[in-house]
Structures are given as C-alpha cells and as structure tokens.
Amino acid sequence: MTTIYDIARRAGVSATTVSKVLNGYPDVSQKTREKVQRITRELGYQPNAAARGLVTRRSMSIGVFFQDDARMGFRHPFLHDIVASFQDVVGESGYDLLFFSRTTPPNAPQGFEARARHRGVDGLFLLGIPRTSPGLPSLVRSRIPVVSVDLDLFGPRASWLSSDNIGGAKLAVMHLAAMGHTKIGFVGDRYGTKPGQDRALGYHMALQELGLAFRSEWVAEGDFMEESGEEAMHRILEAREWPTAVFFASDMMAIGAMKALRERGLEPGRDISLVGFDDVAIARLVTPALTTIRQNTRAMGEEAARELLDLMQNPNRPPRVITIPVELVSRDSVARIGG
Amino acid sequence: MTTIYDIARRAGVSATTVSKVLNGYPDVSQKTREKVQRITRELGYQPNAAARGLVTRRSMSIGVFFQDDARMGFRHPFLHDIVASFQDVVGESGYDLLFFSRTTPPNAPQGFEARARHRGVDGLFLLGIPRTSPGLPSLVRSRIPVVSVDLDLFGPRASWLSSDNIGGAKLAVMHLAAMGHTKIGFVGDRYGTKPGQDRALGYHMALQELGLAFRSEWVAEGDFMEESGEEAMHRILEAREWPTAVFFASDMMAIGAMKALRERGLEPGRDISLVGFDDVAIARLVTPALTTIRQNTRAMGEEAARELLDLMQNPNRPPRVITIPVELVSRDSVARIGG
DNA sequence: CCTCGAATCGAAAGCGTTTTCGTCAGTGGA
DNA sequence: TCCACTGACGAAAACGCTTTCGATTCGAGG
The missing domain is CATH 1.10.260.40 (lambda repressor-like DNA-binding domains)
Incomplete structure (x- = not known):
C-alpha cells in the first residue's frame, strides 16, 4: 500500500x-x-479510511439497521426501494452504507448504539425495526443522529418519517364512498405498528366524516401478508350482512383476500370491492388489478437521506417528523355500485 | 468516548x-x-474499529457492489434474498456489509478496486454487475478476495457462483417434452449475461438430446423483464407454425407473455404452455400459476459467503466456480398434450 | 535598509489500537 | 546458593493520516 x-x-x-x-x-x-x-x-x-477516520472521528459511512423478517414478506421490495433512493442521495455526499448483520458472534457488541459506536458510523438509518426493540430507548437518548422509517422515534437527534398513512386511509375510504359504497370493512394490523395504527385511524376518521356506519364484524386484523389477508376476509364473510367493499392495510392482504373470495365463489372487484395499500409491483399484475394507495418510496428515501445529512451536519438542529404524501391508484378492484 | x-x-x-x-x-x-x-x-x-483496523489491517467488513438497475426489474428481490442469506453467514463471523453507493462525489475514488482499497474491506461480494463493467479486469488482477454471482470472474482470488443454468434449462425442456410437447420455443437474453447464455445453451442441448427440431422463428430475445417478454411472445406468434410451448429465461418474461397471449385471444397454459426461470414470489400468484425453475437463493447466498470467508482466510487457496442446483416447480402453466 | 504581512511549507503531536520484546519477581532443581 | 525458567506485566513503536502552529522566505511599503 x-x-x-x-x-x-x-x-x-x-x-x-x-x-x-x-x-x-x-x-x-x-x-x-x-x-x-x-x-x-x-x-x-x-x-486509508481507517487512519483518516481515526483522526477526523468521522467514517463517512452511515449505519443501516434493516430488519426484513418473514413477517414483512412483500414489504421487502418496498423497503429496499427506499434504501436505494436513500443511498443515491447520501452517496453524492461521499457516504457509503454499512449494513449491520442480524447475526453476530457471541462476544461482539450488541444493540443499536453499541454497534454504531463500534463502527464509528456518522449516522443511522432504521428500517423495519419494531417499536418494541430493546435497544431503542438507549439509542434515541444518545447523540447519534438517526432517521427511521415507519417507526416513531423521539430523542434529541432522532427524526422519523412515514407516508401519510392517515390521509392515505381516508383517501381509500373516500374513493370507495365516491363509488357508491356505504358498507366498508377494514383489515388492519395485529402488531400495533405505527403505520398500521394510523391506517386504522384514517379509516375510522373517514367513516365518521362521511357519516358511515362502523361495524366491528367488518373489521379484522392480519400481519400485512397474503395468508393473513385470506383469513381476515373469511372472517369478515362470516358476518350476517356483508360489506360491499373492504380496505386493506397492505396490498398483499388484499391479494390474499382475492383468493378467499374466489373460494366462496365470489368475484373480487365485482361482488366485493377491494382497496390495498403500498402499490407493490404485483398490484397491477393480479386479476383484477388492485386499486391501492401508492407510497412514494423514492421520495421517502430521498427525504430520509436529506434529513439525516442535515442532522449530521448541524449538531443542534432539532429532529423532525416527516410525512410523505401518498396517492390513490385506481385500477380494477373497485366496482361502482348503487345509483 | x-x-x-x-x-x-x-x-x-x-x-x-x-x-x-x-x-x-x-x-x-x-x-x-x-x-x-x-x-x-x-x-x-x-x-474503536478504525484504530483497530489501522493496526490489524483488517476492517471486519465486506464490501458489496450491488447493481440493480431498472433492467434487473424483478430479479431485484431475487438478489436481495441472496444478500440476506449471505449476510447471515458472514455475520456469524463478525462481518458487517459495506454497500458501496452507486453515486459518488466527483473527486472520490472510482472503480471496484480503488473503492475497496479505500475502505479497506476484507473481501468483496458482487451482484448484478454486468460483465462489461470497466473496473472488472483490474479488480480480478488484484489480491482482493472476491466472490460474484452470475458473473464469470477469473483471477487469482476471484470465485464465482451461479445456479445450474444449463441444467435448469434442460430440466424445463425435458419437462415440456415429457408433457408431450415437441415444438418448443425459447425466449432468451439480449445482453449476453452469463446466465442468459447458459440457459440458451441448455435449451439447445436438450433439444438435441431429445431429437427435437430447432426453429429460429421460435426463439426471441428480451431483457428479463415483463414488457420484453410480451414483445417476444408477439414476435414468436408471427411464425407461420406456432410452438406449443415456450421456455423463458425469466419468470417476468413469461408473465409478460401471458398478457401477449390473452391479447390474441389465446389462453396461456392451455393453448400455449409456458415455463419460466427463477421462481419469483409472484410466479405462484399469477393465473395460471407459473411452472418454473426455482433458483435456491438461500443456498446461493450461503455458499457465496462460505467461499468468500474461506478465500479471505487462506491467501493461497485457489478460486473456485460454484454451481447451485435448481429444481423444477410444476404448476399450472404447462398443459399435457398429444397421446 | 528595515519592517511587516502574505505566502508557503514542515515538525510534531495526536487519534486508539495491537504487538513485539524486555523486565522483573518468583519458583523449582541442582 | 545459584541458575534457569516461567508467569505476569509494561514500554514503546507502529499503523496512516490530520491539524496546529511555528519557521522561513519574499516582496512591498515606509
């Protein structure tokens, strides 16, 4: 050398x-x-980056904790898209991304903060991390700049960002109402994730604003994945009176629901209308093509990057919570009914 | 600190x-x-990892060059799965992954080798990198241990790994033949990727072994993505005599072809049988569910990891080329015909 | 001719480790 | 009593770079 x-x-x-x-x-x-x-x-x-980092106390690298367990399933590509656009932005400022491995040797440092300190990363980006992760409280108390997506973080240097989940859910319900639906069900999230909660909230708010009835038989919970959507749909179909439309907190659950409907001899998008959330790649490929709320993954990644860069640069800048607008993508899974 | x-x-x-x-x-x-x-x-x-790295000359991190341009499209999750299982293995040995950003500031080091040296990574993992990348020749000549997937690398410390693409293609054709098909088309890859070439080779070998006719009107080329599969299918349907089955070098092209068939009033899986390659997540969700050759992403990632760890540990170990077995996943897109 | 400021350069300390080698005390054997 | 050896520890150099601050030179202004 x-x-x-x-x-x-x-x-x-x-x-x-x-x-x-x-x-x-x-x-x-x-x-x-x-x-x-x-x-x-x-x-x-x-x-030599190590020598330089030793004296400058900066590593020009950003640590990433990325958890994509099975539970996440098809959100997988969703989070990856966010990381990709995040990386494109920070890359222009000379940063590379250090992905912390989930597995570690027994004696290695554990926890977000310890591992970040060990590697000397200049900032942290968190995706798919559950709210209940043990290391979180001590991390947000630290002085390490951190930005998370879909995880509400509160600390002196911790910003977080998510789609406008409440607004998106309202958008979905409003759209269904505009198409003549008054009996609208909902399949939410059983794990109490922040986005899940907000989508449920938006659903309730929209019903209220529209003066539509809320019926607990029409709501069920899943884990964002296909199979759980199928089960949830079956459960809803056990109600004496059926909703004419159901809003799902994720596309994959809506797609699972299609299968459930067909098993009962019902045609999704005609007999019962469906709206998803996310706009995953398959949403437009299934039959009927899924009407859904699109999350702007590119904007999410870019905003997260800008926020983190800013946080790293200005030690005294207070953290923010950032909301990214969503949009309705109207396809074939919603029927116009009534008048 | x-x-x-x-x-x-x-x-x-x-x-x-x-x-x-x-x-x-x-x-x-x-x-x-x-x-x-x-x-x-x-x-x-x-x-402090920087101080330690400075003296030990090891960083306990593995550099990753991951290129997922639009062209890759749905191979996207495929490569991500490989990285995930790769990381699980190397993580147990204390390694984290350094993802090099595609974008860089103007004055920053360029090229695989320079960037790897700059960061002092202990090894390199390459995914989705085109064979024609300019930095490749100098990289493989260097002493940096590197493992790539689907990219044939030749250097003193460069191993590479891919699925058994030839065998998989043969498997697909054999399966079609076993179902009574004798007129079998092929949609390959226009970019000359290693896997694309091998799948084409396997197709030809199988035809030959089976004594089936090769008709150039029945073969077309795409870019692994949906739209190109649609176009390719249209082109094949311009032949005076149609094949009864087509083997596609990727699932997404097969899925695109389904759309093309329907546009012509044909029913995929009945009028013309289709076999894909990859077994992406959607393959089982489309209608008809796609028969395909499954790549074992988990095994690929794990093998790649073990190979790289070994290469890093033994400076004199010669490189290897590793082939991962594939398997046929029979679903609904292939009809039995004839006798 | 003297002084002063600007321009240019280098000595040296320091960043937090690892690792070699030496020191020293104690111990057991002859 | 002496010697050799072992076990436990530390001094110091080294890793490759950044940054402070002082030194030197040179031209201009007085």
Whole structure:
C-alpha cells in the first residue's frame, strides 16, 4: 500500500503538504500542488479510511439497521426501494452504507448504539425495526443522529418519517364512498405498528366524516401478508350482512383476500370491492388489478437521506417528523355500485 | 468516548494489559483479567474499529457492489434474498456489509478496486454487475478476495457462483417434452449475461438430446423483464407454425407473455404452455400459476459467503466456480398434450 | 535598509489500537 | 546458593493520516 509518505518522498515535500493537497487546503503553491496530484495519480494512491477516520472521528459511512423478517414478506421490495433512493442521495455526499448483520458472534457488541459506536458510523438509518426493540430507548437518548422509517422515534437527534398513512386511509375510504359504497370493512394490523395504527385511524376518521356506519364484524386484523389477508376476509364473510367493499392495510392482504373470495365463489372487484395499500409491483399484475394507495418510496428515501445529512451536519438542529404524501391508484378492484 | 487507557487507569494496569484481556491473550492472570473485564463492562466500552483496523489491517467488513438497475426489474428481490442469506453467514463471523453507493462525489475514488482499497474491506461480494463493467479486469488482477454471482470472474482470488443454468434449462425442456410437447420455443437474453447464455445453451442441448427440431422463428430475445417478454411472445406468434410451448429465461418474461397471449385471444397454459426461470414470489400468484425453475437463493447466498470467508482466510487457496442446483416447480402453466 | 504581512511549507503531536520484546519477581532443581 | 525458567506485566513503536502552529522566505511599503 502506498501512503502519503511515499508521495511526499517522490515529490520532495513533507507528508503534511501532501495531506494539504489531498484535502484542498489553500496554503500550497500551484506548482507543488500539481506535482503532488500527478504523483498521487501515478502511484494509484488511495487514502486509508481507517487512519483518516481515526483522526477526523468521522467514517463517512452511515449505519443501516434493516430488519426484513418473514413477517414483512412483500414489504421487502418496498423497503429496499427506499434504501436505494436513500443511498443515491447520501452517496453524492461521499457516504457509503454499512449494513449491520442480524447475526453476530457471541462476544461482539450488541444493540443499536453499541454497534454504531463500534463502527464509528456518522449516522443511522432504521428500517423495519419494531417499536418494541430493546435497544431503542438507549439509542434515541444518545447523540447519534438517526432517521427511521415507519417507526416513531423521539430523542434529541432522532427524526422519523412515514407516508401519510392517515390521509392515505381516508383517501381509500373516500374513493370507495365516491363509488357508491356505504358498507366498508377494514383489515388492519395485529402488531400495533405505527403505520398500521394510523391506517386504522384514517379509516375510522373517514367513516365518521362521511357519516358511515362502523361495524366491528367488518373489521379484522392480519400481519400485512397474503395468508393473513385470506383469513381476515373469511372472517369478515362470516358476518350476517356483508360489506360491499373492504380496505386493506397492505396490498398483499388484499391479494390474499382475492383468493378467499374466489373460494366462496365470489368475484373480487365485482361482488366485493377491494382497496390495498403500498402499490407493490404485483398490484397491477393480479386479476383484477388492485386499486391501492401508492407510497412514494423514492421520495421517502430521498427525504430520509436529506434529513439525516442535515442532522449530521448541524449538531443542534432539532429532529423532525416527516410525512410523505401518498396517492390513490385506481385500477380494477373497485366496482361502482348503487345509483 | 472511553478508551483502553481509561480502563487501564481504573484497573491500575497498563493499556497493553487491557488490550490483551480484550483479545484473549493468555499472559494475563485470572485476577487482573476479571478486573479488567468488569471495568470494561461498567464503562460501556466499545473498541474503536478504525484504530483497530489501522493496526490489524483488517476492517471486519465486506464490501458489496450491488447493481440493480431498472433492467434487473424483478430479479431485484431475487438478489436481495441472496444478500440476506449471505449476510447471515458472514455475520456469524463478525462481518458487517459495506454497500458501496452507486453515486459518488466527483473527486472520490472510482472503480471496484480503488473503492475497496479505500475502505479497506476484507473481501468483496458482487451482484448484478454486468460483465462489461470497466473496473472488472483490474479488480480480478488484484489480491482482493472476491466472490460474484452470475458473473464469470477469473483471477487469482476471484470465485464465482451461479445456479445450474444449463441444467435448469434442460430440466424445463425435458419437462415440456415429457408433457408431450415437441415444438418448443425459447425466449432468451439480449445482453449476453452469463446466465442468459447458459440457459440458451441448455435449451439447445436438450433439444438435441431429445431429437427435437430447432426453429429460429421460435426463439426471441428480451431483457428479463415483463414488457420484453410480451414483445417476444408477439414476435414468436408471427411464425407461420406456432410452438406449443415456450421456455423463458425469466419468470417476468413469461408473465409478460401471458398478457401477449390473452391479447390474441389465446389462453396461456392451455393453448400455449409456458415455463419460466427463477421462481419469483409472484410466479405462484399469477393465473395460471407459473411452472418454473426455482433458483435456491438461500443456498446461493450461503455458499457465496462460505467461499468468500474461506478465500479471505487462506491467501493461497485457489478460486473456485460454484454451481447451485435448481429444481423444477410444476404448476399450472404447462398443459399435457398429444397421446 | 528595515519592517511587516502574505505566502508557503514542515515538525510534531495526536487519534486508539495491537504487538513485539524486555523486565522483573518468583519458583523449582541442582 | 545459584541458575534457569516461567508467569505476569509494561514500554514503546507502529499503523496512516490530520491539524496546529511555528519557521522561513519574499516582496512591498515606509
């Protein structure tokens, strides 16, 4: 490995001067600057990030805790899209992403904070982390800048971000109402995630605003995945009177529900209308193509990145909670009924 | 931040001794060992990875170059699954994953090798990287241990791994033949990826072994994505005589082809049989459920991880090329015909 | 000719570890 | 009593870089 000393020797200057050239300090003459740059290039020199990090106390890397257990299922690609656009933004500022492994050796540091400190990451990005994770309280109390998605974090340097879940849920219900539906069911989330709660809240608010009846037989809970949507639909169909439409807190549950309907000889999108949430890639490929609330994953990743960069740069900037707008994507799974 | 000197002072020993305790050296008495360990715990000490990396010349991190351009489309989750199981294995050995950003600031190091050196990663994992990437030749010539998937790499410390694409393609064709098909088309890959080439090869070999006719009107090319499958199918349907079955180099192209068939009033899986490749999550959800060749993503990730760990540990171990078995998943998109 | 400021450079300390090698006390054997 | 050896520990160098601050030179202004 070539070091700045190698360059210094070849250029007939001190290592200090080389370092100054490499870091754009002004107190270097044009001539030596160019000479050092030339030699740097010739030698294919790469600065050693560890050495630099040791003295600057910055690693130019952002730690990512990404949990995509089975439970997440098809949210999988959803979170990956967010990370991708997040990375595109922070990459432009020179950051790479350090993904912490879920598995660790027995003696290794444990917990968000300890692992972040160990690696010396400059900031943290959290996705798919359950609200009940044990390491969370101590993390948010620390001075490490952190941004999370779909996880409500409260600490001096912890911002969080999610889609407008309440607004999205209202949008879904409003759309159904506009299509003539008055009996509208809901399949929510059994784990008490923040988005799940908000979507349930939006559902209730919309019903209230519209003056529509709330019937507990028409609501059920799942885990965001296909099978649970199927079960939930079956449960709702046990009610004496059926809803004419059901809003699901995730696309995959809506898709599972389609299967349940067909098993009962019902045609999804005609006999019972369905609206999902997320707009996963398959939503437009299933039959009938699923009407859903699209989350803007690109905007989420980019906003999260900008927020974290800002948090890292200004030690005293207070954290924020960021909401990303959603939009209704109308396809074939909602029938117009009545008048 | 607490350092080993803080611990040393509190324990009344030298930093050397603390370091020895932390690294399990034998020449420390039981008494001082326990004392140091206790204080380490009390102070919530975390070793500084940069400082340690500086002297040990190891970072305990593995660099990942992951390219998932639009072209990859639905292979997306496929590659992510591989990374996930890869990470689970290397995580147990204490490694975290450093994902290099696609975007970089203008003055930053460029190319696989330079960026790997800069970060001091202990090894490299490559996914979704095109064979024509400019940095590849210099990378494989370097002494950096690297493992890639679906990319044929040749260098002193470069192993690569892929599914048994040839065998899988043969499997698909054999299955069709067993179901009575003799007129079998193929939709391959236009970009000359290694897997695409191998699947084409397997297709040809199987035809030959079975003594079936090869008709160039029955083969077309796409880019692994849905739309291209649709177009390819249309092109094949322009032949005067139609094949009774088509084998696609990816599930998504097969799914696109379903749309093409329906546009012509044909029923996929009955009028024309389809076999895909990959077994992406949607394959079982489309109608008709897609018969396909399943790639074992878990095995791919785990094998890749073991190979890389081994390569990193033994500087003189020659590289390998690893093939992961595939399996046929028979669903509803292949009709039995003839006798 | 003297002084002063600007421009340019380098010495040295420091970042937090690991690791080599030496020191020293104690122990057992001759 | 002496010697060799073992066990326990620490001094110091090294890893590759950044940054402060002082030194030196040079030209301009007085």
